[in-house]
Amino acid sequence: MERAKCLEVIYPELKDKLVVTIMGACAQELYNLGHRENFFYLQHAMGLASSIGLGLAKHLPKEKIVVLDGDGSVLMNLGTLSTLARYRPKNMLHIIFDNGSLLSTGGFASHTTSGLTDLAMMARGAGIEHVATAVNPLQFGEAVLDAFERDDFSFIVAKVQAIGPDKFGMDLHLAENAFRFRRYIQEKKQQGLKE
Amino acid sequence: MSVSYENSKRVFEGIKAAGIKSVSALPETWLVHLLQRAEDDPDLELIEVAKEEEAIGIAAGAYFAGEPHLLLMQNHGFLAAINGIVSLAQLYHIPLCMLIAFRGHWGEPYPWHTRGGIITEEVLRALGIPFEYARAPENVAKQIKEAYTFSQSSLSPVALLLTRDLMED
Structure with missing residues (x-):
């Protein structure tokens, strides 16, 4: 399964959600589908995408938050799994694209290669209740729809190939992305107050 | 020496008076009374992390959400959070209001705190993080x-260093 295909499958569903992605290929593939003001690309600080998601989810209970994480990134912040289990943000979906590779930094094998480290099992061990694994786009799409209907914290490991986009580049400065993402949220909040 | 109950109360009241609505923290001895108050306050969202770098992400999320947020940590926790501070907060221009227990300095009896204490100010300077010392409870x-x-x-x-003068009786 290709990550780009997974992103294509869920892209229409992301229209009204707050999306936080990790760096590199994942960010680029989402951007290539068409940037939206509700997307934030964390192009560094590996491991913190899910912590940003938790901060958003706890302070914006009416919003749905989707975090697009990777095996290499989440392995840098495993404590996040237990923090997410403890605070259980009902309005958050945490997706890990597990390609068993540090693809964006030279394609070195990550610890999940060959099935040695099982991120889904680690999530369960951390105390996360709703954990799913997907190996094809249909399974992935269904797991995501289940998660959105569930109204509880959900965690999906999507097994994908270690391939990324041919070219990298965004017409969006990092700080500009942060400013616009925040403005999008604040305007939506204002709108909500008016309605 | 014991952690000052009265001054912890003052710090907590200062946090509330500053309009802070949520706090991320990792427990530490000097912060124990403060965190107890935060836990007991129904109007304050307290998120306890497994490692301080997580709190940088949570603070960024709170900032995007428009909620006044504050971070409580020990100086060794600050040292553990540096990549998040540099590559998330500073890179993306995200504010952080950090209250840091300044362990391992003048009067420190525990050897394990000393190296971190000695280098804390220089690391803050190297990172270009403005800081002040909280010493007098009335301020x-x-x-x-x-x-x-x-x-x-x-x-x-921005860092406010909570000193021994303030945090111990």
């Missing part, structure tokens, strides 16, 4: 409010 509320205001106007991390 601490004002200092917290000023730290928060400055973090928001500069879109930068």
Whole structure:
């Protein structure tokens, strides 16, 4: 399964959600589908995408938050799994694209290669209740729809190939992305107050 | 020596008076009374992390959400959070208001705190993080409010070092 295909499958569903992605290929593939003001690309600080998601989810209970994480990134912040289990943000979906590779930094094998480290099992061990694994786009799409209907914290490991986009580049400065993402949220909040 | 109950109360009242609605923290001895108050306050969202770097992400999320947020940590936790501070907060111009227990300095009896204590100020300077010392209990509320205001106007991390004078009796 290709990550780009997974992103294509869920892209229409992301229209009204707050999306936080990790760096590199994942960010680029989402951007290539068409940037939206509700997307934030964390192009560094590996491991913190899910912590940003938790901060958003706890302070914006009416919003749905989707975090697009990777095996290499989440392995840098495993404590996040237990923090997410403890605070259980009902309005958050945490997706890990597990390609068993540090693809964006030279394609070195990550610890999940060959099935040695099982991120889904680690999530369960951390105390996360709703954990799913997907190996094809249909399974992935269904797991995501289940998660959105569930109204509880959900965690999906999507097994994908270690391939990324041919070219990298965004017409969006990092700080500009942060400013616009925040403005999008604040305007939506204002709108909500008016309605 | 024991952790000052009265001054912890002052710090907590300062946090509330500054309009802070949520706090991320990792428990540490000097912060014990403070965290107890935060836990007991129904109007304050407290998120305890497994490692301090997580709190940088949570603070960024709170900032995007528009909720006044403050971070409580020990100076060794600050040292553990540096990549998040540099590559999330500073890179993306996200404010952080950090209250840091300044262990391992003048009067420190525990050897394990000393190296971190000795280098804390130099690391803050190297990172270009403005900092102040909270020593007098009568000033601490004002200092917290000023730290928060400055973090928001500069879109930068700002640190208020909670010293032994303030935190111990």
